[in-house]
Amino acid sequence: LKFVRHIGFPLLLPYILVYLHSELVLAYYVEWQMRSLLAPMLFDEEDWESAHQQQKSVVKAAKSDRTLAKARTKRTADNLPVHSFQTLLADLGTIAHNEIMATMEQWH
Numbered sequence: 001l002k003f004v005r006h007i008g009f010p011l012l013l014p015y016i017l018v019y020l021h022s023e024l025v026l027a028y029y030v031e032w033q034m035r036s037l038l039a040p041m042l043f044d045e046e047d048w049e050s051a052h053q054q055q056k057s058v059v060k061a062a063k064s065d066r067t068l069a070k071a072r073t074k075r076t077a078d079n080l081p082v083h084s085f086q087t088l089l090a091d092l093g094t095i096a097h098n099e100i101m102a103t104m105e106q107w108h
Contacts, residue, residue, distance in 0.1 A: 031085075034085075035085060038085075038088065040076055040077075040078075041076060041080065041082060041083060041088060042082065042083060042084065042085055042088065043067070043070060043071060043082055043083075043084055044067075044085075050064040050065065050066070070082050
């Protein structure tokens, strides 16, 4: 706190904004990487070339046949359930690896 009072908040504000911006960019990058790697399990488009060929206008993008099939059946080609990004994170958040070590001595 003494450091902030000594330098002054207006001089620290640009450094704070740069730090917050870098944290935000990192979060978006991690989400983009996760979405691209988990695309087969998500409702997101995974066959961009096929979707681009079917697109007729710029206003509304056409979905590929594979993405429409995933949305219709709610299953992937491997018969796994399809999630939105939020439900997949919630589902992955329930998985835990627990290690339990007993510290009680044996009864005589």
